[in-house]
Structure formats: C-alpha cells, structure tokens
Amino acid sequence: MTYTSYCALGDSFSEGMNDPAPDGAPDRYRGWADRLAELLTTSTTGSPDLTYANLAIRGRLLDAIIAEQVPRALELKPDLVSLVGGGNDCIRPGADPDALAAKLDDAVVRLQESGATVLLATGFDTRMTPLLRAIRGRVGIFNANIWTIAQRRGAFVLDSWGLKPLHDLSRWSEDRLHLSAEGHEIVAQQALAVLEGRPTPEAGQVPVARPARPLRQAVNEEAAWVRQHLAPWVGRRIRRTSSGDGRSAKEPELRRVRM
Secondary structure, three states: OOOOEEEEEEOHHHHOOOOEOOOOOOOOEOHHHHHHHHHHOOOOOOOOOOEEEEOOOOOOOHHHHHHHHHHHHHHHOOOEEEEEOOHHHHHOOOOOHHHHHHHHHHHHHHHHHOOOEEEEEOOOOHHHOHHHHHHHHHHHHHHHHHHHHHHHHOOEEEOOOOOHHHHOHHHEOOOOOOEOHHHHHHHHHHHHHHHHOOOOOOOOOOOOOOOOOOHHHHHHHHHHHHHHHHHHHHHHHHHOOOOOOOOOOOEEEEEEOOO
C-alpha cells in the first residue's frame, strides 16, 4: 500500500506536546505524527508529495475526538489515518476501558468505510511513574481491546506499551505525561516500521536503568512533580476544564509536508 495523504487524530500525544517545533514558535510542537509524515515522504509506503493534516488537540477525551475530529477526517478523505485516543479517559476515576473500546471500534469502521487505512496505538506502560501505576491495569485492558479491534478490522497497531526504550525517563519530558523530542522520534520510527511491515528498529535504544535515589531525594522530587505537574492537571479535572479548551487543530487542512 502506498499512502499519499495522512491525517492524525487524537489528543496531546498526537499533537506532539513538549516536542518543540523546529522554528521555535512558542506552544507549537512537532510530535511523532509530524515526524511520521516526514518519514513517509521518503518511504516506499509513502510519497514525496505526501499531504498531511493534524487535527489532534491536547486534553481531548475519546468522545470529543470521535465527535469533532473523525467527521473532519471523513471530509478530508486521507488514505491513512492515525486514531489515538482514550488515554485521558483512562486516567479518570471510574473509566470503563471496554466501553471506550466499543466507541473506538465504531470510529475505526467509519474511517475504513471511507477507504482509509487506520493506524491505532496502545497506551503507554505507566509503571515508570509511581502515582500512575494505579491505572496500569485499566490501560492494559484498553490495550487488549485495541489489539482485538485491529485483528477484527484489519487495522495497524503502534505498540507504545511494548516500546522498551520509552521505559527510560530521559525519553519523557519533565511532566512525565508527555514524551521528549527523542521519545517522539522513537515512536515515529516505530510507526513507520509498522506501516512498512518490518521489525521495530531498537538498536541503540536500550533504556538506561535509573539509579536508586536516596529516600529524601525521592520524596522531594516526587513532591515537586506533584506540585508542578500533577496538581494542575487534577485541578483542571475538578473544574471540568481542559488544557485544550478554546484551541483548534494546528494543521486542519491537508498540506504538502514541509521538511
């Protein structure tokens, strides 16, 4: 299959949070999906004339992704769509991963009926961050459903959970919720390998073991992370607001990839 147009749907992961844009523009990011679009211009499964749109918006829950972004993707008629969502839902107490998967399955069917090939992605393994380990089982159930959807519908899967290089915290930004530029590059290379039907290139990407921290240092560092990153996120949930409120897609139209 050769792809000539690609559209990315999702939340902050696909928007590319904390992966600065090359032009240095504030609050504008490059991200794994942008990097994948660039890689596809030189891939045998892509095209030098590839056009690309990115409709992903930070903070979006799966319902909003399906209601807002899927219809726009159907209008654009790309031949490749990455649909990655549900992570923000899984973090919320009481989230039902099976119900989320049913909604995701319906969206995959709609996109495939338009002629698009669909690329899904599993959620990350949250065991790296002590305070997020509690949702590891929920994410695991959602991931199992994603593999089932892919097998049933013939979709591709980007296995974020199984990417061991991402178990190294240096591949994450300071907030531990979004990848660093290096992390986004690793994901983009994984996505390209999936689309090209070849093994993941993991040479040189072995995670570095984090040295043991003295108890006082660990407590201080975790407390600082809670104050600077987790507490603001929880505050937005309590106020029922989102970091993406009022934001629009960064690339709402299919445009030729700029290198």
